[in-house]
Amino acid sequence: MSPRIASQKRGEWLELTPGKLTPPENGDRLTAALIWLKDVLGAPPKLLQSLESDGGIKLAGDRLRLRLFPPKKSQYEPYNQDLTILYEDDFCLVVHKPAGIKVHPDGMERQPSLANIVSALYSVRNEVVAPAHIHRLDEYTSGPVLYAKNDYAQLKLDEAMARKEIGRSYVAFVQGVVDSKLQVIDQPIGKDRHHNQRRRISHTGKHAVTRVEVLEIYPSASLVRLTLETGRTHQIRVHMSHVGHPLVGDSIYGGSTALIPHQALHGEKLSFRHPISGEMIDVVDPWPSAMTILHEQLQG
Structure with missing residues (x-):
C-alpha cells in the first residue's frame, strides 16, 4: 500500500x-x-x-x-509460559522460540509447543485471535517465528514465503575451520530412507541453497552466518555436514555434544514486507544464553 x-x-x-x-x-x-x-x-x-x-x-x-478481524478461536490449548515478543501489530506477530520447544504439536511432544504458549498470550488478553505460523524452526533451533494474526495476513505472508521473499539468517557454531572460499552450498535434499529423523543429499531431492559467511575461526571450530534461499527440512544441518563441518552439538549429523547437547544454531534475523503497508520489517533476535556461553568457551 x-x-x-x-x-x-x-x-x-x-x-x-x-x-x-x-x-x-x-x-x-x-x-x-x-x-x-x-x-x-x-x-x-x-x-x-x-x-x-x-x-x-x-x-x-x-x-x-x-472485515479483516473477525473473532477466531485457536485450536491449541493455552499454556502459560514466559514468551518473548519481538514484534507485534494488528496483522503480524514475531516471537522468540527457545531451543527444545516445537513450533506446533505433533503428538510426540514432551512439553507444550510454541503454539500452545502463543495461544495463552491471547487467552490472557481476552482476545479471540488464532495466529498461524508462517514458517517453522527445528525443535532444538532457537530464533524468531513469524505468525499471521488474521486470514488476510496469512494469505499475503504465505505468498511471500512461496516467492522466497521472507529473509532468514542464522548463526551457527560448526566443527572445524571453514574455508572463507565456501560461500554457497547448492545441493538437493531428500529423505533418508534408513533413518526417519534424518535428511540427506540426494540427486532426486528438492533444490536447496544455503549461503555461508565465515565470521570467526577458533582452533577446532568456526562461527558462520547462514542465509537460506530455500527452506528444506534440516537444510543448514544437512548442508554443513555434507561439506565436512557438522554443527557443534548436532549428534544426528555428526556433531560432538561435548560442549552443548543440541545443534548450536540460532535464527538471528527475520525480514519480511508488512502485508498491509508494504514496509520492510527487520526483526533481530538476540543470542540465547546457551549460544553466548558456547561462544565464550570456544574463544577461551
Whole structure:
C-alpha cells in the first residue's frame, strides 16, 4: 500500500481512505473498490471474493472498510509460559522460540509447543485471535517465528514465503575451520530412507541453497552466518555436514555434544514486507544464553 493511504483498525474492521474511486464503465462504487483493493492494495482475490459474499466490504464517503478481524478461536490449548515478543501489530506477530520447544504439536511432544504458549498470550488478553505460523524452526533451533494474526495476513505472508521473499539468517557454531572460499552450498535434499529423523543429499531431492559467511575461526571450530534461499527440512544441518563441518552439538549429523547437547544454531534475523503497508520489517533476535556461553568457551 502507498504510505499516503491511511488505515486504522476499528473493532473487527480495517478502515482505509483510498480517496475518490471512479467506477468503471457499467460498474458501481463497489466494483471500483474491488479493483482498487486488488490492483493498489494487493489484496488476495480469494479473500476479496469471500469478503464480498459475506458483506465484509463497506463504503461510506471516502472511507472503505474491510472485515479483516473477525473473532477466531485457536485450536491449541493455552499454556502459560514466559514468551518473548519481538514484534507485534494488528496483522503480524514475531516471537522468540527457545531451543527444545516445537513450533506446533505433533503428538510426540514432551512439553507444550510454541503454539500452545502463543495461544495463552491471547487467552490472557481476552482476545479471540488464532495466529498461524508462517514458517517453522527445528525443535532444538532457537530464533524468531513469524505468525499471521488474521486470514488476510496469512494469505499475503504465505505468498511471500512461496516467492522466497521472507529473509532468514542464522548463526551457527560448526566443527572445524571453514574455508572463507565456501560461500554457497547448492545441493538437493531428500529423505533418508534408513533413518526417519534424518535428511540427506540426494540427486532426486528438492533444490536447496544455503549461503555461508565465515565470521570467526577458533582452533577446532568456526562461527558462520547462514542465509537460506530455500527452506528444506534440516537444510543448514544437512548442508554443513555434507561439506565436512557438522554443527557443534548436532549428534544426528555428526556433531560432538561435548560442549552443548543440541545443534548450536540460532535464527538471528527475520525480514519480511508488512502485508498491509508494504514496509520492510527487520526483526533481530538476540543470542540465547546457551549460544553466548558456547561462544565464550570456544574463544577461551
